[in-house]
Amino acid sequence: MSDADSNGHLPSRRRVVVTGLGAVTPLGVGSEMLYSRWAAGECGIFDGAGACTDFEPSEVLTVKEMRRLDRFAQLALVAAGEALADSGWDRELPYDPMRIGCIVATGIGGIQTIEMQHDVLRDRGPARMSPLGIPAQMSNAAAAAVSMKFGLKGQMYSVASACSSGAHAIGCGLRMIQYHDADAVVVGGAEATLTPFGFGSFNSMQALSPTGISRPFDARRDGFVMGEGAGVLVLEAADAAAARGAKVLGEVTGYGSTSDAYHLTAPEPSGAAATRAIELALNDAGIGPDEVDYVNAHGTSTQLNDAAETAALKRALGEDRAYRIPISSTKSAVGHLLGAAGAVEAVATVKTLTARVIPPTVGYEVPDPDCDLDYVPGEARPLVMSNGHPPVALSNSFAFGGHNVALVFKGAQS
Amino acid sequence: MATVTAEQVEARVVETLASFGPDADQISRESTFEELDIDSLDLVELAQVVEDDYGVVLKGEDMKELKTVGDAIDLIVSRAE
Numbered sequence: 448m449s450d451a452d453s454n455g456h457l458p459s460r461r462r463v464v465v466t467g468l469g470a471v472t473p474l475g476v477g478s479e480m481l482y483s484r485w486a487a488g489e490c491g492i493f494d495g496a497g498a499c500t501d502f503e504p505s506e507v508l509t510v511k512e513m514r515r516l517d518r519f520a521q522l523a524l525v526a527a528g529e530a531l532a533d534s535g536w537d538r539e540l541p542y543d544p545m546r547i548g549c550i551v552a553t554g555i556g557g558i559q560t561i562e563m564q565h566d567v568l569r570d571r572g573p574a575r576m577s578p579l580g581i582p583a584q585m586s587n588a589a590a591a592a593v594s595m596k597f598g599l600k601g602q603m604y605s606v607a608s609a610c611s612s613g614a615h616a617i618g619c620g621l622r623m624i625q626y627h628d629a630d631a632v633v634v635g636g637a638e639a640t641l642t643p644f645g646f647g648s649f650n651s652m653q654a655l656s657p658t659g660i661s662r663p664f665d666a667r668r669d670g671f672v673m674g675e676g677a678g679v680l681v682l683e684a685a686d687a688a689a690a691r692g693a694k695v696l697g698e699v700t701g702y703g704s705t706s707d708a709y710h711l712t713a714p715e716p717s718g719a720a721a722t723r724a725i726e727l728a729l730n731d732a733g734i735g736p737d738e739v740d741y742v743n744a745h746g747t748s749t750q751l752n753d754a755a756e757t758a759a760l761k762r763a764l765g766e767d768r769a770y771r772i773p774i775s776s777t778k779s780a781v782g783h784l785l786g787a788a789g790a791v792e793a794v795a796t797v798k799t800l801t802a803r804v805i806p807p808t809v810g811y812e813v814p815d816p817d818c819d820l821d822y823v824p825g826e827a828r829p830l831v832m833s834n835g836h837p838p839v840a841l842s843n844s845f846a847f848g849g850h851n852v853a854l855v856f857k858g859a860q861s
Numbered sequence: 862m863a864t865v866t867a868e869q870v871e872a873r874v875v876e877t878l879a880s881f882g883p884d885a886d887q888i889s890r891e892s893t894f895e896e897l898d899i900d901s902l903d904l905v906e907l908a909q910v911v912e913d914d915y916g917v918v919l920k921g922e923d924m925k926e927l928k929t930v931g932d933a934i935d936l937i938v939s940r941a942e
Binding site for chain 1: 909
């Protein structure tokens with residue numbers, strides 16, 4: 448499918464721009480709700496969970512969509528609708544549909560459907576299980592729903608890497624366009640695991656905060672707060688976007704990914720593989736640490752992650768530079784959206800680069816000797832650009848299983 | 862099951878199909894499943910309701926022949942007799 452010449456050589460990589468953003472998060476329906484409320488220091492966590500309480504499926508979905516889609520796919524469909532409209536794609540697709548990809552990731556998939564159908568199986572027997580059980584719970588259901596609703600006919604799939612799934616989706620979409628397999632890709636992540644199974648299992652792992660407070664990098668942090676939601680970005684080849692006069696919100700310039708090969712749930716303490724992922728992303732973007740103006744951290748509010756991420760940032764960026772780059776965690780405002788986190792945080796990062804204002808790590812107050820960087824305490828602050836260039840941000844995602852993903856975004860010219 | 866009337870079956874089928882998406886007032890005996898956007902997955906769910914309510918078992922091969930709402934009602938009524 449690639450435009451390789453007769454010798455198999457690929458043409459040069461295409462630049463990839465962001466032209467649309469969409470999100471449904473505990474801060475509300477819409478990417479602007481996510482960004483502006485986070486920047487105002489607001490938090491969408493109540494009673495120990497980040498639920499999308501403002502999301503009312505019956506207001507935005509058809510009966511058929513509601514019946515056929517698990518909540519994670521419903522969230523994805525709404526976020527995708529916003530992103531495509533933001534790109535000006537809502538009336539008609541700007542490219543051959545076969546040249547538009549769709550990658551919507553999830554860490555867990557349709558767990559609400561599994562739980563409900565398991566009740567049916569136990570109480571009424573297998574013959575009464577819904578024929579929609581498997582197609583609603585399957586991990587690719589959100590990608591399939593977005594593809595079907597909007598007629599996207601290029602490569603379409605989900606990726607699963609737990610809490611880095613959304614970031615992997617963006618990396619895969621970036622490569623798909625860079626290597627000429629698509630002209631545009633709708634990428635994102637979705638998750639809806641605020642269920643008895645989800646809470647019970649994460650609780651047993653002692654991963655969840657017993658106080659129900661998400662305060663990444665703070666010495667008092669005691670676990671993550673589970674959230675739900677979806678984030679979607681429209682990526683387009685820069686040349687194609689320019690040709691159609693698209694509004695450009697930013698650019699995805701770098702992607703790096705490695706694995707710890709260490710432990711099922713704990714990050715490898717030295718952060719060597721996480722460091723490498725960040726270095727790979729910076730190399731991919733063709734920049735050095737001095738050009739990074741902001742880090743959107745994975746920052747989960749667990750003891751282990753936040754210390755290991757801090758160590759990795761120091762190693763990858765160099766201590767001098769690491770101390771001077773503002774770092775904040777979206778999870779302080781929405782909790783941990785698992786497979787949606789990387790995508791939602793990418794949406795927030797692009798908005799940060801556009802607004803040139805860095806939202807704070809909400810609730811951060813007490814420094815931890817193991818987390819001694821600048822986590823933007825208190826309130827939002829202006830983003831200071833190195834050398835007057837469009838600002839550059841790094842966004843990290845790490846995950847159970849040992850996944851490390853780093854993405855580099857560049858803001859649009861003001 | 863001998864007391865089941867065609868009217869009762871029609872009301873139940875329309876109610877069930879309406880819960881799948883189409884408006885109830887859109888649904889008549891003449892409506893095709895295609896125009897109602899009712900597909901094979903929906904028909905399996907309809908068959909589960911019919912079996913629960915009337916003890917009528919509809920298999921996949923039965924469903925394949927159904928084109929209209931009236932076809933389904935007639936089949937269910939005939940099997941329930």
